[in-house]
Amino acid sequence: xxxxxxxxxxxxxxxxxxxxIALVNFIVDPYWVYRAVSIEGFNKHxxxxxxxxxxxxxxxxxxxxxxxxxxxxxxxxxxLDPEHSGWQSAITYNLALPGATMKEVLMxxxxxxxxxxxxKIVLSLxxxxxxxxxxxxxGYSEERLMxxxxxxxxxxxxxxxxxxxxxxxxxxxxLYVMRKNIFVDYKTKERFMxxxxxxxxxxxxxxxxxxxxxxxxRSVEDNYMKNVWFPMxxxxxxxxxxxTESHLDHYKEILKIAHENNMQVDVMIAPMHAxxxxxxxxxxxxxxxxxxxxxxxxxxxxLASVYSEKYFSIWDFSGYNKYNNENVPGLDDADTLMKWxxxxxxxxPELGSKILEKILITKGKDKSVEIDFGRLIHSKNIDEVxxxxxxxxxxxxxxxxxxxxxxxxxxxxx
Numbered sequence: 001x002x003x004x005x006x007x008x009x010x011x012x013x014x015x016x017x018x019x020x021i022a023l024v025n026f027i028v029d030p031y032w033v034y035r036a037v038s039i040e041g042f043n044k045h046x047x048x049x050x051x052x053x054x055x056x057x058x059x060x061x062x063x064x065x066x067x068x069x070x071x072x073x074x075x076x077x078x079x080l081d082p083e084h085s086g087w088q089s090a091i092t093y094n095l096a097l098p099g100a101t102m103k104e105v106l107m108x109x110x111x112x113x114x115x116x117x118x119x120k121i122v123l124s125l126x127x128x129x130x131x132x133x134x135x136x137x138x139g140y141s142e143e144r145l146m147x148x149x150x151x152x153x154x155x156x157x158x159x160x161x162x163x164x165x166x167x168x169x170x171x172x173x174x175l176y177v178m179r180k181n182i183f184v185d186y187k188t189k190e191r192f193m194x195x196x197x198x199x200x201x202x203x204x205x206x207x208x209x210x211x212x213x214x215x216x217x218r219s220v221e222d223n224y225m226k227n228v229w230f231p232m233x234x235x236x237x238x239x240x241x242x243x244t245e246s247h248l249d250h251y252k253e254i255l256k257i258a259h260e261n262n263m264q265v266d267v268m269i270a271p272m273h274a275x276x277x278x279x280x281x282x283x284x285x286x287x288x289x290x291x292x293x294x295x296x297x298x299x300x301x302x303l304a305s306v307y308s309e310k311y312f313s314i315w316d317f318s319g320y321n322k323y324n325n326e327n328v329p330g331l332d333d334a335d336t337l338m339k340w341x342x343x344x345x346x347x348x349p350e351l352g353s354k355i356l357e358k359i360l361i362t363k364g365k366d367k368s369v370e371i372d373f374g375r376l377i378h379s380k381n382i383d384e385v386x387x388x389x390x391x392x393x394x395x396x397x398x399x400x401x402x403x404x405x406x407x408x409x410x411x412x413x414x
Contacts, residue, residue, distance in 0.1 A: 050191035066093035072124030074098035079352035086360025094196030102247035320392035
């Protein structure tokens with residue numbers, strides 16, 4: 001009898017502890033999942049969210065119910081504003097996922113479409129997202145998505161209950177959030193806003209702490225050449241390879257869903273600083289880069305033919321122009337800030353505003369918007385566009401030969 005009472009008390013005590021943990025995690029909500037309580041000085045700011053975006057952005061749809069989406073990687077996540085005037089009255093959410101493959105972009109897009117009807121998307125594409133040797137990042141799980149084959153629609157939303165409420169790791173995050181809200185410093189500010197866009201002003205401090213734009217750019221370029229374009233374990237790049245999924249097929253599936261649901265779609269090849277485009281050439285991927293653009297066009301136009309509809313616009317913001325060629329401060333200059341770029345891969349929202357103005361408002365018809373920044377590409381002009389970009393590249397390289405030669409010294413052994 002005594003043993004039974006002890007067991008009952010132990011079980012009751014355990015339940016109370018779990019209930020307290022769940023209550024603290026629910027109220028503090030470190031991953032911004034439940035959004036039930038927001039109190040200044042307690043839990044209003046969520047400096048932990050950026051480390052748990054797969055959870056945060058999977059659940060955001062239940063609270064926001066957007067009608068338009070921004071899809072892509074961190075380039076779109078940092079640079080494209082879901083509150084830009086070009087969206088007009090649409091409720092827009094920035095669903096971009098840092099470092100995402102096209103499979104992740106597709107699955108989250110399907111998840112949102114299953115929860116709420118989506119009328120319009122801007123699909124921002126990165127060359128690296130299409131490498132068939134790249135796998136989804138750690139933390140990605142389809143179980144929390146509405147289109148999950150494991151849980152299905154009825155259980156998708158509750159699949160994260162243990163992770164978000166009963167986990168000791170989440171309790172640690174909750175305590176961190178409370179501490180940062182009480183003892184406020186620059187690290188208190190969340191890196192992602194409620195509309196899904198990255199909060200970019202912290203980049204100013206980080207660029208200066210890093211030693212300036214040029215040092216940050218060197219770090220990014222070296223990482224792309226050694227890791228991003230040639231990920232472990234194969235250290236290879238291919239748009240298609242035997243035994244792996246083709247991310248071109250995932251791109252095709254997004255366009256297919258859009259056709260079947262009468263969505264407005266603008267596809268954009270995200271801009272890169274000229275330095276990163278030079279790195280593409282140095283590692284021997286320029287031909288593959290051009291082939292990728294051709295494949296985007298081919299898939300887009302073939303699908304349009306199947307559905308007897310007009311093909312979607314594809315805007316190419318790569319190339320060498322006054323924005324992508326912006327001069328970089330010196331190696332020892334940690335103070336000067338660039339106008340359009342943080343480093344070689346992430347453009348500032350100021351440039352993102354010009355992109356959205358061209359795509360959503362003027363649609364390229366306004367002659368005041370530069371014709372070489374954001375070219376509409378299709379099967380009839382792609383040869384001409386690619387040739388123009390090669391000429392631009394040649395002109396850029398003539399005046400930046402020292403930089404090109406430095407890149408050659410860091411080419412990975414692949």
